[in-house]
Amino acid sequence: xxxxxxxxxxxxxxxxxxxxxxxxxxxxxxxxxxxxxxxxxxxxxxxxxxxxxxxxxxxxxxxxxxxxxxxxxxxxxxxxxxxxxxxxxxxxxxxxxxxxxxxxxxxxxxxxxxxxxxxxxxxxxxxxxxxxxxxxxxxxxxxxxxxxxxxxxxxxxxxxxxxxxxxxxxxxxxxxxxxxxxxxxxxxxx
Numbered sequence: 808x809x810x811x812x813x814x815x816x817x818x819x820x821x822x823x824x825x826x827x828x829x830x831x832x833x834x835x836x837x838x839x840x841x842x843x844x845x846x847x848x849x850x851x852x853x854x855x856x857x858x859x860x861x862x863x864x865x866x867x868x869x870x871x872x873x874x875x876x877x878x879x880x881x882x883x884x885x886x887x888x889x890x891x892x893x894x895x896x897x898x899x900x901x902x903x904x905x906x907x908x909x910x911x912x913x914x915x916x917x918x919x920x921x922x923x924x925x926x927x928x929x930x931x932x933x934x935x936x937x938x939x940x941x942x943x944x945x946x947x948x949x950x951x952x953x954x955x956x957x958x959x960x961x962x963x964x965x966x967x968x969x970x971x972x973x974x975x976x977x978x979x980x981x982x983x984x985x986x987x988x989x990x991x992x993x994x995x996x997x
Contacts, residue, residue, distance in 0.1 A: 818888025819872070825886055826864075826874045830854060833861050841879025846915035847922070852898070862914050864894040864932065867943055875914065875932055891932060893939045899927035904950045909990070910941050910981075911956030912974070920956055920990075934958065934977045938984065945985040953987035955979075 833854035836843055842860050843850045854861040864873040864885070873889035875896075885891060896914060899921040909928045911917045917928035931940040941955065957978025963969040975991060982989040 815888075819890045822873055822886040822889030823871070826871050826889065829856055829874060829886075830861060830863065830871060832856060836860055842877050842881055842915070845881070846918065848915060848918050849898075862896055862930075864889075864891070864896060866894055867947060877914075885932075891936055893943055894932065894936070895940045895943075896930040896932070897927065898930065899925075901927050905952070907952045907954060908944070908948070909954045909956050910937065910944065910987075911978075912937060912958050916956065916958070926954070928956075934973055937977055938981050941981045941985045941987070945987075953982075953985060954990050955982040955985075955987045956990045957982075957992075959992040 833856040836850040836853035836855040838844065838850045840850065840855055840860055842848070843853070858879055860877040862875040862877065863871050864875060866872055872894055873886050873891065876884045898914070898917050901908070907926045909917065909920050909924065909926050910931060911920065911928065912931055912934055914930050914932075917930045920926065921928045929940060929944060931937040937955070941953070944951070945953065955978045958974025959972065960974035961972045964972055978991070979989055981987070
């Protein structure tokens with residue numbers, strides 16, 4: 808068990824170095840990057856290295872631990888062996904105490920929520936990281952009114968290996984745990 812923990816710590820430390828090196832070499836993201844254009848992202852906040860869009864994954868102190876790399880076709884990758892748990896990105900800015908803040912999985916989704924609501928948004932990157940990020944923010948900023956933005960994974964209900972809407976169920980559980988409101992995507996009219 809200790810050997811696994813040591814190996815994980817070594818991999819995470821290597822990813823921190825790689826993330827800093829890649830972020831330092833990257834240029835401001837182009838508004839013409841396929842993902843930026845398709846998702847209408849504010850490219851000013853992001854960086855680009857070659858054809859990969861870079862999104863910083865930060866801890867509560869603002870330390871860069873990892874990067875999410877997104878290709879123009881939307882495929883996403885984290886740095887190999889890098890930490891994910893408890894890391895987040897912020898879209899928008901916090902302006903006052905007691906304001907509303909939204910927490911959800913994807914950068915593009917939370918960018919859309921920020922554009923439409925004006926609320927600052929916190930990106931957890933994955934469904935499995937949402938609870939850790941929500942707890943961290945609830946504890947650090949109890950003055951905020953949180954809305955958990957659940958993904959609609961209803962297509963997974965028909966998958967014989969999954970059989971449930973993982974995004975909705977996770978969002979619902981996290982909202983309940985931290986005492987937040989829950990927002991879910993509208994279903995298309997039949």
